[in-house]
Amino acid sequence: MTMMERFLKYVAVGTNSDPKSPTCPSTPEQKVLGQIIVEDMKEMGIKDAFMDENGYVYGTVEGNCDAPTVGFVAHMDTVIDMPCENIKPTRIEYKGGEIVLNKEKNITMTPDERHIGHTLIVTDGTTLLGGDDKAGIVEILEMAKYYIDHPEIKHGAIKIGFTPDEEIGRGADKFDVKLFGADVGFTVDGGPACGLSYENFNACAAQIDVYGTNSHPGGAKGVMMNSLWMAMEFHSMLPMDEAPQFTEGFEGFSHLNGMSGNVEHTVMEYIIRDHDKAKFESKKQRFEKIAAYMNEKYGEGTIVATLQDSYYNMKEPVMEHPEIIEIANAAIRAEGLEPVSVAARGGTDGARLSYMGLPCPNLGTGGANAHSRYEYVSVQEMETCCNILKHIVDMYAEVK
């Protein structure tokens, strides 16, 4: 089976995850795909391939030399916001300009210029494609197959892990890092082949409870403490230019995400984000300082600030293995591309895995327009991405 045949086989199984579901995996279809993948892995010669009760798929390509164990991780679910049933993948030779996805419904799109001359797999404009992240899955399997079919090539042990529920932020939840047993890992999850991502936000959720005192408005003078007013006063002390709508790149923010209340009690929900640890801490301190100032002004207990860290920038644990980035960059260059480092303005499963003991930057898959009806993959770029994985394995074989 070619990589593309396998890709088409996997995208035919709709696997959207569901944030409202309490189970793991959140939807049963993910286990259906997981089982198909396990069977394919076994057929390929990955003898220990299995799926655990939570729908995580693991497997090993045994090493034949003394080298670090490298792991590759991709996710099996797709987003719930776009239909993922009855996907009608179509192969086109892209010559540039606008293409028609669906004549009947008049749906068109213009693929990226870098894909002129490539073979693309597109949708009919009514569903997503599922290249995020089934492209990552088949690239990892194709790489694994290569080493199984070429036992003469020296390499360390290669670990494979496919997770459910990445799109709803739970992909790392039940990932068994110990069982996986890799020294370093890579998520293979989206973006161009030249992309390497090893930075993401530090993240904190802050809930601000403001307590007031109600009274009849007619006799409120000197008595009423309006928590809605005090909540606005709190917010007005935050730097107004540090909001998501005014920031990009490496600029962090604090974001008022929800607000509800009455005279007696107002709740404000914020998220605080920054790539830089020191700036992240000072943003959090500002919340504490404003709360202290207002408690001084209006009385202890007026403001209760509850700050809870959510996740951290993976750069720190990744940099404890500086060879990861060097090798990933060299692997991308070996395919004639200049690596582009992308700082995620959010969190990733790789970031969480990095803090669970598996340093895990992200590599591209050759897909584009993820999470939309315009999602597509480039066959040539997927091959390039697969080659990058092979270069990484080859280069790690030289590391003692």
Ligand SMILES: [Zn+2]
């Ligand atoms: Zn993804």
